[in-house]
Amino acid sequence: MLDIQQLQIQLGDNQLNYHQQINSGEIVTLQGVSGVGKSSLLLCIAGFIKPVSGQISWNDTLISTLAIERRPVAMLFQENNLFEHINVLKNARLGTANIDDDAIFAAAEELQIAEQMQKMPLQLSGGQRQRVGLLRTLLRPEPLILLDEPFAELDNQTRSIAANWVNKIARAENKTVLLVTHQMEDVETLADRNWLME
Amino acid sequence: MFTKPSNIIGLFFILLISSITALAFQGLIGFSQRGADLALLEDSYFHSILLFSIKQALLSALLSTVLAWPIARAIYYYPNIFLKQTFLSLSLLCFVLPTLVLITGFVSLLGLSGFITPFLGEDWSLYGLQGILLAHVYMNLPFAVRAMHLQLQSIPDSSWILARQLKFSRWQRFRLIELPSLSANASLIFGFITILCFNSFAVVLALGGGPQSTTLEVAIYQALKYDFNIPEALTLAWSQFAIAGVFFLLLYRSSSVPWLSKDSTENIWIPNIGKATKGIYLLIYTGTFVFMLMPLLALLPGVLAANYSVDLIVDVMEALSLTLLLGVLSAVLAMLIAYCIMLPIRSAVQRRQRRLQNTLQWLANHTLIAPAMVLSVGLYILFLPLIDLDQLGIIFVLILNTLLVLPFAIQQIRARVLQYDSDYALLYQSLKLNLQQRIAIEWAYIRPVMLSTFALVLLIAMGDVAIFSIFGNDQLKTLPWLIYQYAGSYRIHEASFASAILLLVYFIILLKIERAKQHA
Amino acid sequence: MNKLLTLCLATLISSHSVVASAATDTLTVYTYDSFVSKYGPGPKIKAAFEKDCNCEVNFIxxxxxxxxxxxxxxxGVKAKADVILGLDNALMFDAKETGLIADHQQDLSALNPTLSWTDSQFVPYDYGYFAFIYDSTKIAQPATSLRQLVDSDAKVIYQDPRTSTPGQGFMFWMNAVYGDQTNAAWKQLASHTVTVSKGWWEAYSMFLEGGADYVLSYTTSPAYHMIVESESKYKAAQFSEGHVSQIEVAAALNTSSQPALAQAFLKFLISAEAQAILPVTNWMLPVRKDTALPDQFSQLITPKLVELSIETAVAERKNWIKDWRSSAAK
Structure with a gap:
């Protein structure tokens, strides 16, 4: 269980407060107007933002004091998910030492990016890049997955393919997923629960 | 900050180089049993050298940066200009050219019976402020051109596309795209050149033309060497340290993290230029090319006049091998240390610990500011009675050369690694890569910069004479030292020959590195 | 690259083994760089002395x-040297103050009487007169006095008195000739000085590149061009006021563990054999009166000495430098 206890984050002049429990294996979508602190929360769970107060635990272990590298978290950022100077396949292999290339290609096939694997990131479209990031984040071994607007650049058809793939993998691997989205459709396809932030 | 092993290694190196400087000062103070001679601060002679040091440094830097700007634009906006790669390699050569070679070239061009002198009118003299400025601009202008060109090149294609789509006027393009890309680094370039020229030594001694052109570094040399007046040397050294140090601090505080983009492989949307502009750019470019080549070509007649013998060739080749060996060792060490030193600095940048970042940067770069003469003489005094410097001096040559090229290495690597962090720090941390993976990915990103930096520091280290003159021994001679020796025993033509060989090796290294970079 | 590395290492190791192979007594001599350079006197002096001494000479x-x-x-007392070689008659006084210099115990009767050498610690081994060198194909009527040169508009290069012994010698010369008027003379000279260089060779090579009409050097410089390059156009200008001499000296240190060997080396330096080597390698004049010289030396000028007490000059040095600093500035 992900336990967010009385968490406070300073964002500019605003103080954001969070208090929430999320069960293991649950997929939760995060919604709310811009600036309400959705991304900040994900970054805080991943360890990139220091909270002012409060704590985060995972399965009764305090993780908010751990180094980024030691948290059980895999995160997809809104941007800058790929190293531009190495090719897509090499990018996909990073952090996914637990699986072999066949598994990567199988996933790429499903996400319709198998032909892109030998290219450099700059040669890909925004939507393709986003799927490469998504692929890698879900295939990583960490149990807690944080996705910051993962489908923002996808067309409707690809969007539903990607969402279904996320759903399938997350359920199969018993991942706990926190997913920021503006689309109700994503909530319907994926979410066990929708967390509406105010 | 103080817990990660990588940071600790970096901090260790910063501590190490700072202690070496402290030891050098300690060597001087301990030997003279006295601190600085403060009475000197009231001496009008001191004021005049202080003013002159600052004046010539600011003028040199101003000329170099201002003149570099149109040249950098010319190469950027005229992408298919002829021999562009050679031009850029040559620019680097000018920056690292051993001053003794440069000065010989200038004298044969612009000295009393130089090739060009007849066209310059009756009153022309190479010696004095004009000579100093000319040599400083020759060394630093091409460096500034390279740096500015790199800045321009990093303007992302998307900016130009956007500019097109928003129908920017020329003025808007300049103000909104070109200027911001340059201004962040222009102040750094200006400041860097100012500091280099402020500490200039060989050029000022050779082309100064008399006591009116004395810089602090020259005065330190004179005080230490001929009067062995350590208190006076210390006052001068502290003054130089303080002024250059404050200047350096201001510079780094005011500069933002370089405005770079992710590597854009394509530059197809650079605005087109008209025929007339093309002509002007071609003219500027060709003019600069000629300016850079002339002093080098002027060495040729001397080379042809040398008395060639097997002996001469063997001596030159032996000295060359030692020069290469020492240079490569110094450069490799400097690169490693520079990289390690950047680790805690990067970590401070990421944590927005501005003060810590500035302190570390200042310490890491302080050998750029510290008077080289004080470093070497101080260590010499300290260690001469303790260990056998006649046998081990070569190790000091290596260490001191490494220290002196270190700031150049840091200066070059810094922008690139900070850029890497600003783009990818979140990513590589969240991916939990192991050390090996992190190094492999980062290496792929910084490799071109590492290669050209390696070439730069290698060539600077290879050109050293000042340190070798103190710590070197007679069995092992470097090529620049051999040149001094030839010249010192009337063998001027042999000296030209050796200079030409050194120059040739420099150019080969530069071309090789450029090629390696392109294959990177 | 590998081959190159091997070569480099080989060079390193082989030159170290030269030093390490000393089986016999080693005489350590501190000297200056151009003395030991390949074309300098060092290698020949070493070989000639080692022939009979059953020792090895180690130049540092x-x-x-x-x-x-x-x-x-x-x-100080930790100095490794048995002998120091290469100070001159001006630096000599400073060196004595270290208290490290031993008496020379040499019979100096064979020395040239014009040197009138009386010092009991330092032994002179060669000497020269400072002089301005010019290219006789360009200047038909050279200056015949220092005053004439200073008053002319000929382009002159000399060395910085703060960093070079010829420069310092020239400063003494100017003060000896001009006395109270030296400051005005410096100003006058500055108006047609091309540059003031750090050391001798910078000035001399600029001159050879055509950078000046006159360069400050030694009366013996033309001998080099005549003997090595068969070039006779370079000549030294003889000045009627007289010239300043520079006498190069050597001495044994009283901290030496081999005083006898050190004395033998001093004796050797003023022997006919060594004296014959020095003029054509160090390009200075021999101190021994009966030394046979190559013909070309007879074509050199033989100046008289200017009136100058070297002790006074050394004592006044700092003040004179201050005067020069402010007067010679343009």
Missing amino acids: AAEDGVSILNRLKIE
């Missing part, structure tokens, strides 16, 4: 005479 070269003295000051 500093950059120049001043550096030898500085090293001595730093090391």
Whole structure:
């Protein structure tokens, strides 16, 4: 269980407060107007933002004091998910030492990016890049997955393919997923629960 | 900050180089049993050298940066200009050219019976402020051109596309795209050149033309060497340290993290230029090319006049091998240390610990500011009675050369690694890569910069004479030292020959590195 | 690259083994760099002395005479040298103050009487007169006095008195000739000085490149061009006021563990054999009166000495430098 206890984050002049429990294996979508602190929360769970107060635990272990590298978290950022100077396949292999290339290609096939694997990131479209990031984040071994607007650049058809793939993998691997989205459709396809932030 | 092993290694190196400087000062103070001679601060002679040091440094830097700007634009906006790669390699050569070679070239061009002198009118003299400025601009202008060109090149294609789509006027393009890309680094370039020229030594001694052109570094040399007046040397050294140090601090505080983009492989949307502009750019470019080549070509007649013998060739080749060996060792060490030193600095940048970042940067770069003469003489005094410097001096040559090229290495690597962090720090941390993976990915990103930096520091280290003159021994001679020796025993033509060989090796290294970079 | 590395290492190792192979007594000599350079006197002097001494001469070269003295000051009684070689008659006084210099115990009767050498610690081994060198194909009527040169508009290069012994010698010369009027003379000279260089060779090579009409050097410089390059156009201008001499000296240190060997080396330096080597390698004049010289030396000028007490000059040095600093500035 992900336990967010009385968490406070300073964002500019605003103080954001969070208090929430999320069960293991649950997929939760995060919604709310811009600036309400959705991304900040994900970054805080991943360890990139220091909270002012409060704590985060995972399965009764305090993780908010751990180094980024030691948290059980895999995160997809809104941007800058790929190293531009190495090719897509090499990018996909990073952090996914637990699986072999066949598994990567199988996933790429499903996400319709198998032909892109030998290219450099700059040669890909925004939507393709986003799927490469998504692929890698879900295939990583960490149990807690944080996705910051993962489908923002996808067309409707690809969007539903990607969402279904996320759903399938997350359920199969018993991942706990926190997913920021503006689309109700994503909530319907994926979410066990929708967390509406105010 | 103080817990990660990588940071600790970096901090260790910063501590190490700072202690070496402290030891050098300690060597001087301990030997003279006295601190600085403060009475000197009231001496009008001191004021005049202080003013002159600052004046010539600011003028040199101003000329170099201002003149570099149109040249950098010319190469950027005229992408298919002829021999562009050679031009850029040559620019680097000018920056690292051993001053003794440069000065010989200038004298044969612009000295009393130089090739060009007849066209310059009756009153022309190479010696004095004009000579100093000319040599400083020759060394630093091409460096500034390279740096500015790199800045321009990093303007992302998307900016130009956007500019097109928003129908920017020329003025808007300049103000909104070109200027911001340059201004962040222009102040750094200006400041860097100012500091280099402020500490200039060989050029000022050779082309100064008399006591009116004395810089602090020259005065330190004179005080230490001929009067062995350590208190006076210390006052001068502290003054130089303080002024250059404050200047350096201001510079780094005011500069933002370089405005770079992710590597854009394509530059197809650079605005087109008209025929007339093309002509002007071609003219500027060709003019600069000629300016850079002339002093080098002027060495040729001397080379042809040398008395060639097997002996001469063997001596030159032996000295060359030692020069290469020492240079490569110094450069490799400097690169490693520079990289390690950047680790805690990067970590401070990421944590927005501005003060810590500035302190570390200042310490890491302080050998750029510290008077080289004080470093070497101080260590010499300290260690001469303790260990056998006649046998081990070569190790000091290596260490001191490494220290002196270190700031150049840091200066070059810094922008690139900070850029890497600003783009990818979140990513590589969240991916939990192991050390090996992190190094492999980062290496792929910084490799071109590492290669050209390696070439730069290698060539600077290879050109050293000042340190070798103190710590070197007679069995092992470097090529620049051999040149001094030839010249010192009337063998001027042999000296030209050796200079030409050194120059040739420099150019080969530069071309090789450029090629390696392109294959990177 | 690998081959190159091997070569480099081989060079390193082989030159170290030369030093390490000393089986017999070693005589350590501090000297200056151009003395030991390949074309300098060092290698020949070493070979000639080692022939009979059953010892090995180990030269340790500093950059120049001043550096030898500085090293001595730093090391004090820990100095490794048995003999120091390469100070001159001006630096000599400073060196004596270290208290490290032994008496020379040499019979100096064979020395040239014009040197009138009486010092009991330092032995002169060669000498020269400072002089301005010019290219006789360009200047038909050279200056015949220092005053004439100063008053002319000929382009002159000389060395910085703060960093070079010829420069310092020239400063003495100017003061000896002009006395109270030296400051005005410096100003006058500055108006047609091309540059003031750090050391001798910078000035001399600029001159050879055509950078000036006159360069400050030694009366013996033309001998080099005549003997090595068969070029006779370079000549020294003889000045009627007389010239300043520079006498290069050597001495044994009283900290030496081999005083006898050190004395033998001093004796050798003024022997006919060594004296014959020095003029054509160090390009200075021999101190021994009966030394046979190559013909070309007879074509050199033989100047008289200017009236100058070297002790006074050394004592006044600092003040004179201050005067020069302010007067010679343009």
